[in-house]
Amino acid sequence: MEIVVCVKPVPEAESRLRANASGTAPDTDGVKFVLAGYDESAVEQALLLRQAVPGSKVHAVSLGPPSRTDEVLRAALALGSDSATAAESDAPPMADPIATARGLATAIAARGPCDLLLFGKQAGDDEEGLVGGATAEALGLPFVGFVVDLRFDAAASRLRFRRSVERGEESWESPLPLAVGLQQAWNDPRTATLPAILRSRKAPLARHAAGPGAAVAAASVAERFALPPPRQGAKMIAYRDPQQAASQLVRLLREEAKVFP
Amino acid sequence: MSDVVLVVGEADGDGLAEPTREAVTVARRLAGSQGTVLGFVAGRGASGRAAGFAAIGVGQVVVADDPRWDAAPPAALARPVAAAASNAGAFAVVVGGSSFGRDLVGGVAVALGASAANGVTEAERIPEGVRVRRPVFGGRATEERRLEGGRAVLSVRPHAFPAAEGPPTSLRPEPAPNAEPAPAQLAPARTAVAAASRGAGPGLADAAIVVSGGRGLRSPEGFRLVEELAEALGAAVGASRAVTDAGWRPTSMQVGQTGRTVSPQLYIAVGISGAIQHLVGMVSSRVIVAINSDPSAPIFRVADYGLAGDLFELVPALTAEVRRVRGS
Ligand SMILES: Cc1cc2nc3c(=O)[nH]c(=O)nc-3n(C[C@H](O)[C@H](O)[C@H](O)COP(=O)(O)OP(=O)(O)OC[C@H]3O[C@@H](n4cnc5c(N)ncnc54)[C@H](O)[C@@H]3O)c2cc1C
Numbered sequence: 319m320e321i322v323v324c325v326k327p328v329p330e331a332e333s334r335l336r337a338n339a340s341g342t343a344p345d346t347d348g349v350k351f352v353l354a355g356y357d358e359s360a361v362e363q364a365l366l367l368r369q370a371v372p373g374s375k376v377h378a379v380s381l382g383p384p385s386r387t388d389e390v391l392r393a394a395l396a397l398g399s400d401s402a403t404a405a406e407s408d409a410p411p412m413a414d415p416i417a418t419a420r421g422l423a424t425a426i427a428a429r430g431p432c433d434l435l436l437f438g439k440q441a442g443d444d445e446e447g448l449v450g451g452a453t454a455e456a457l458g459l460p461f462v463g464f465v466v467d468l469r470f471d472a473a474a475s476r477l478r479f480r481r482s483v484e485r486g487e488e489s490w491e492s493p494l495p496l497a498v499g500l501q502q503a504w505n506d507p508r509t510a511t512l513p514a515i516l517r518s519r520k521a522p523l524a525r526h527a528a529g530p531g532a533a534v535a536a537a538s539v540a541e542r543f544a545l546p547p548p549r550q551g552a553k554m555i556a557y558r559d560p561q562q563a564a565s566q567l568v569r570l571l572r573e574e575a576k577v578f579p
Numbered sequence: 580m581s582d583v584v585l586v587v588g589e590a591d592g593d594g595l596a597e598p599t600r601e602a603v604t605v606a607r608r609l610a611g612s613q614g615t616v617l618g619f620v621a622g623r624g625a626s627g628r629a630a631g632f633a634a635i636g637v638g639q640v641v642v643a644d645d646p647r648w649d650a651a652p653p654a655a656l657a658r659p660v661a662a663a664a665s666n667a668g669a670f671a672v673v674v675g676g677s678s679f680g681r682d683l684v685g686g687v688a689v690a691l692g693a694s695a696a697n698g699v700t701e702a703e704r705i706p707e708g709v710r711v712r713r714p715v716f717g718g719r720a721t722e723e724r725r726l727e728g729g730r731a732v733l734s735v736r737p738h739a740f741p742a743a744e745g746p747p748t749s750l751r752p753e754p755a756p757n758a759e760p761a762p763a764q765l766a767p768a769r770t771a772v773a774a775a776s777r778g779a780g781p782g783l784a785d786a787a788i789v790v791s792g793g794r795g796l797r798s799p800e801g802f803r804l805v806e807e808l809a810e811a812l813g814a815a816v817g818a819s820r821a822v823t824d825a826g827w828r829p830t831s832m833q834v835g836q837t838g839r840t841v842s843p844q845l846y847i848a849v850g851i852s853g854a855i856q857h858l859v860g861m862v863s864s865r866v867i868v869a870i871n872s873d874p875s876a877p878i879f880r881v882a883d884y885g886l887a888g889d890l891f892e893l894v895p896a897l898t899a900e901v902r903r904v905r906g907s
C-alpha cells in the first residue's frame with residue numbers, strides 16, 4: 319500500500335504569538351516551524367499501517383517554502399517515512415487553504431501512486447480543517463474526515479475505520495484509494511532515535527514546484543490578525559459554605575453571564 | 580450581483596440539525612432582506628428535511644432524493660452541492676459547523692472554484708465577496724479574511740449564532756441538478772452507527788455546556804462527581820489528560836492540544852490546574868468557571884468565575900443547587 323501523509327509546518331506550540339507589523343498575520347520572525355499535533359499522529363498512523371501491511375511505503379508531503387517544509391519533512395523521515403516531497407511554494411503561513419490544497423494535489427499526483435492519503439484533522443495554527451477534503455476533491459479521491467481506529471483488512475482488501483462524530487461512533491469500510499482526515503491523536507507517538515535523526519539530516523528531499531500561493535482565481539486574503547485582550551482573570555466568589563457558594567454561582571451564571579438554562 | 584445563498588441541510592432524525600439552523604441565520608444575514616436563501620437536502624427522507632427548511636421560512640429547497648446518499652460520506656455531496664449552487668447562481672454556500680459541514684466545505688470549494696473558510700464567528704457581505712472572522716490558534720487569536728472571487732463556501736462555528744426560527748412558509752421543492760453520485764465518491768460506506776457511548780449526554784464537540792474534570796478528583800470513582808454535575812446540567816463530560824492517561828476515563832473525553840477543541844457557552848473546569856496544553860482546547864468557550872483548591876492555579880487566569888475550595892464539598896452542593904433550580 320502506498321501511503322501519502324500530508325504534514326504541515328506549524329509554529330512550535332511554545333512560541334510566542336503576536337501579530338506581524340501590518341497586523342494581518344502572525345509574526346513568524348524567529349519562530350520555529352515543526353511537525354505537530356494531528357500531523358505527527360497521522361505519521362504514526364501511517365507507520366502502524368505499514369507495519370501491518372507488508373510491502374507498504376510511507377511518503378511525507380509538505381507545502382510551503384523550504385525554510386518551513388524541510389524541518390517537518392526531516393522529522394517525518396526520522397520517524398521512519400520512506401521518502402519526503404517538498405511542494406515548494408512562497409505561500410505565507412496560514413495561506414489560502416484552497417490554494418494549498420491545489421498545490422498539494424499537483425505534487426501528490428506528480429509523485430506517483432497513492433492508495434491512502436492521510437491528513438490531520440486540523441492544523442494547530444489556522445484550524446481550517448479543510449485542506450484534506452479540498453485536496454481529495456482536486457485529486458478525484460473520496461474523502462472521509464474525523465476518522466479514528468483506521469485498520470486495513472487484507473483479506474477483504476478494505477479499510478475499516480470509525481468516525482467519531484456528534485451523535486456517536488460510526489463504523490465505515492472502504493476500498494482503496496481513499497483520503498482520510500484523522501482525528502486520532504496518540505498521546506505517545508513514537509519518538510525518533512538519534513541515529514535516525516542524524517540520517518534524516520542528510521536524506522534527499524524530492525522537490526516539486528507548487529507555484530505561488532495565488533494560483534487560484536478565487537482566493538482568500540488575510541486582512542487582520544489579532545490577539546484578544548487578555549482575560550481579566552476570574553471573579554473569585556467569596557462564600558461562607560458550599561451551599562451558599564453554589565447558589566451564588568448559579569445566580570451569577572443566570573443573571574450576569576446569562577448562560578444558565 | 581447575485582444575492583442567492585445556498586444552505587446545505589444536515590439531518591437530525593426526521594428534521595434539520597441545529598447547526599443547519601445556525602447556518603440559515605448566517606445565510607439570511609449574507610443574503611440581506613432582498614436576497615434569497617435556498618436549501619439543499621439529500622438522501623432518503625430528504626423531503627422530510629426539506630419540510631424542516633420550510634418550517635423555518637426557507638421554502639425553496641433543492642432535493643436530491645436518492646437513498647444512496649445516506650450511507651455515503653458527507654464529502655461525497657461536494658459535487659451535487661456545487662452543481663446546485665452554480666445552477667442557482669449562489670454567491671455563497673453556508674453549512675453548519677458540525678463534522679458533516681466541516682467535511683464538506685473543502686470539496687465544495689474546489690468543485691465550485693470558490694474560496695473557503697471553516698468555523699466562522701462573523702460573516703459579512705462586501706463588494707469583493709464575503710468577509711469572515713474566525714478564532715485561530717486554539718482561540719488565542721482571531722483572524723479576518725476576505726473570501727474573493729465571487730463565490731465563497733463557509734461553515735459556521737457551533738453556538739456562534741442563534742438557530743433560525745420561523746415563520747414557516749410553503750415548501751417549493753425542486754430536483755437537484757447533476758445529482759447522480761460518482762461511483763468513486765460512494766465507495767466508502769457507513770455500515771453501523773452506535774449512539775454516543777456515555778449515556779444521554781450531548782457530544783463533546785457540539786455541546787452547549789461542558790463539565791470537565793482533572794486529577795483533583797483523585798480516582799475513577801471521584802470522577803463521578805463531574806458526571807453527576809454534567810447530568811444535572813444536561814452537559815457533556817470532558818477530562819484533562821491526567822485523567823485519560825491514568826485510564827480513569829476514555830481518551831475520547833480528553834480536551835486540549837492532543838484531545839478535542841471545544842467552545843461551548845459554558846465550560847466548568849473541576850480540579851484542573853490549567854496547563855497550556857489543556858487551555859488551548861477550551862479558552863474560546865464563552866464563559867469559563869473554575870473550581871480548584873489552589874487559588875493560584877493558572878486556570879483562574881482564563882476563568883470568568885472562580886470558586887477556590889475543596890471540590891468534594893463544592894461540586895455536590897452545585898449539583899444539588901442545579902437540580903433544585905431546574906426543578907428535578
Ligand atoms: C505534548 C503534550 C500534550 C498535552 N496535551 C494535553 C491535552 O490535550 N489535554 C490536557 O488536559 N493536558 C495535556 N497535556 C498535559 C498537561 O500539560 C497537564 O499535565 C494536564 O493538563 C494536567 O491535568 P490536570 O489539570 O488534571 O492535573 P494537575 O495539573 O495535577 O492539576 C490538578 C488540580 O487539581 C487541584 N485539586 C486537587 N485537589 C483538589 C480538591 N480537593 N479540590 C479542588 N481542587 C483540587 C489542584 O490544585 C490542581 O490544580 C499535554 C502535555 C504535553 C507535554
Ligand SMILES: Nc1ncnc2c1ncn2[C@@H]1O[C@H](COP(=O)(O)O)[C@@H](O)[C@H]1O
Nearest residue numbers: 324326381437438440441446447448449
Ligand atoms: N502546507 C501544508 N503542507 C502539507 N499538508 C498540509 C498543509 N496544510 C494543511 N495540510 C494538511 O491538511 C490538514 C488540515 O490542515 P488545515 O486545513 O490547515 O487545518 C493538516 O493536518 C495537514 O495534514
